[in-house]
Amino acid sequence: MSLTLAIVGRPNVGKSTLFNRLVGKRLALVDDQPGVTRDLREGEGRLGDLRFTVIDTAGLEDATDDSLQGRMRRLTERAVDMADVCLFMIDARTGLTPTDEMFADILRKRSKHVILAANKAEGSAADAGVLEAYNLGLGEPVRLSGEHGEGMTDLYAQLMPIADAMEEQQAEDTPQTDIELDEEGEGETPLITDAKPLQVAVVGRPNAGKSTLINKIIGEDRLLTGPEAGITRDAISLRIDWADPDGESTPMRIFDTAGMRKKAKVQEKLEKLSVSDGLRAVKFAEVVVVLLDAAIPFEQQDLRIADLAEREGRAVVIAVNKWDIEEDKQEKLRDLKQSFERLLPQLRGAPLITVSAKTGRGLERLRAAILRAHDVWNRRVPTAALNRWLTAMLEQHPPPAPQGRRIKLRYMTQAKTRPPGFVVMCSHPDKMPDSYSRYLVNGLREDFDMPGTPIRLTLRGQGDKNPYKGRRKKNAGALAKHLKGRA
Numbered sequence: 253m254s255l256t257l258a259i260v261g262r263p264n265v266g267k268s269t270l271f272n273r274l275v276g277k278r279l280a281l282v283d284d285q286p287g288v289t290r291d292l293r294e295g296e297g298r299l300g301d302l303r304f305t306v307i308d309t310a311g312l313e314d315a316t317d318d319s320l321q322g323r324m325r326r327l328t329e330r331a332v333d334m335a336d337v338c339l340f341m342i343d344a345r346t347g348l349t350p351t352d353e354m355f356a357d358i359l360r361k362r363s364k365h366v367i368l369a370a371n372k373a374e375g376s377a378a379d380a381g382v383l384e385a386y387n388l389g390l391g392e393p394v395r396l397s398g399e400h401g402e403g404m405t406d407l408y409a410q411l412m413p414i415a416d417a418m419e420e421q422q423a424e425d426t427p428q429t430d431i432e433l434d435e436e437g438e439g440e441t442p443l444i445t446d447a448k449p450l451q452v453a454v455v456g457r458p459n460a461g462k463s464t465l466i467n468k469i470i471g472e473d474r475l476l477t478g479p480e481a482g483i484t485r486d487a488i489s490l491r492i493d494w495a496d497p498d499g500e501s502t503p504m505r506i507f508d509t510a511g512m513r514k515k516a517k518v519q520e521k522l523e524k525l526s527v528s529d530g531l532r533a534v535k536f537a538e539v540v541v542v543l544l545d546a547a548i549p550f551e552q553q554d555l556r557i558a559d560l561a562e563r564e565g566r567a568v569v570i571a572v573n574k575w576d577i578e579e580d581k582q583e584k585l586r587d588l589k590q591s592f593e594r595l596l597p598q599l600r601g602a603p604l605i606t607v608s609a610k611t612g613r614g615l616e617r618l619r620a621a622i623l624r625a626h627d628v629w630n631r632r633v634p635t636a637a638l639n640r641w642l643t644a645m646l647e648q649h650p651p652p653a654p655q656g657r658r659i660k661l662r663y664m665t666q667a668k669t670r671p672p673g674f675v676v677m678c679s680h681p682d683k684m685p686d687s688y689s690r691y692l693v694n695g696l697r698e699d700f701d702m703p704g705t706p707i708r709l710t711l712r713g714q715g716d717k718n719p720y721k722g723r724r725k726k727n728a729g730a731l732a733k734h735l736k737g738r739a
Contacts, residue, residue: 258335270398601703
């Protein structure tokens with residue numbers, strides 16, 4: 253379960269002290285001077301049996317310009333949008349300030365779950381500040397002392413119901429993957445239905461046109477769009493029936509995700525958060541559409557998300573947007589394909605579709621590519637066909653012979669689907685070079701029509717145990733005993 257807790261509040265209320273206590277390490281600098289934390293820090297938090305990601309943020313300041321405080325505020329807002337739960341801290345000894353009240357209003361609008369914490373609440377001197385906290389309208393404040401560890405049980409009691417509800421929702425939304433097959437290649441394949449629609453995540457950098465594309469697909473302006481990067485602030489899912497020109501529709505749930513907002517000084521931290529947002533969308537998707545901007549395709553962020561989708565075992569479609577404003581389309585397309593093969597060899601053969609979210613051109617091809625990628629992701633190959641293919645591959649290019657002992661590949665079967673996973677029984681699997689495994693995977697892609705989809709190949713050794721070893725001797729002894737008895 254991947255619950256994320258962001259600790260937010262004005263400067264010098266003790267956010268970093270609590271962060272250090274939750275992660276069990278002194279990762280964040282703490283000082284009496286306000287504004288010591290200027291970046292986001294992320295760590296693995298722990299409260300009893302509850303595990304979660306905790307983010308220590310810079311102090312929320314009333315600054316909207318490009319000053320350091322303004323950038324810190326934008327960075328904190330991004331963390332608020334990415335987090336499942338916001339722990340809003342006030343200083344119980346100081347009491348409420350106008351800044352606290354202003355940012356309480358922001359959190360009410362931006363965060364689904366807000367826990368109000370009155371820090372530095374040890375002793376009677378904090379009682380007045382704790383009572384004042386009720387005026388924020390965020391429920392009963394949790395009395396904490398980040399420095400002395402008081403109130404952790406109460407914080408656990410607030411977090412646990414949210415964590416349980418999230419776990420149930422995640423279990424419901426997470427698609428079935430790594431479906432095991434028996435020796436005959438049989439196993440239940442989930443069908444696309446109204447109750448279980450095809451889940452598609454649209455990911456990419458900001459201003460690549462993700463929201464515009466989804467609005468065009470559903471035929472109405474459901475998502476806010478504009479020329480500014482970063483308008484989508486968190487992941488949004490929409491349920492649609494996407495029909496082809498013949499009127500045949502497919503139930504889908506499309507996830508639109510926030511992109512990385514480029515701002516000086518905070519770009520790396522925002523990229524890290526955006527990747528975590530992309531990771532979450534990928535986990536809930538069966539097919540991931542990586543949307544590129546035709547003007548600046550295959551930037552580092554695009555490559556990381558595409559590689560992430562492949563490692564998570566999801567089907568991938570590459571869509572290049574803003575194709576309507578490209579002048580030399582043929583040359584551009586040739587360059588795109590060459591870059592794709594060079595930068596993402598692990599997704600060799602994945603569909604690369606050019607679209608225009610503004611005009612709607614290419615959307616039919618995108619829909620077909622999504623369904624095709626999903627079909628390949630569910631592909632099954634009969635065991636007999638696999639072993640005939642394996643024999644031909646061995647004849648064409650025999651496996652190597654490390655230290656003079658040739659590796660013998662005896663048998664192959666498909667063990668899983670979503671994505672396709674194959675097992676090869678062989679001798680000395682630990683000595684098989686990666687190049688030969690790639691040779692087999694590329695052959696599977698080409699010969700069984702599985703372009704682009706992740707393929708998992710597992711080499712399994714049979715050891716030196718021969719199942720027939722000793723059986724002949726045992727049978728001979730039993731026969732001699734039987735004949736002696738008859739005599």
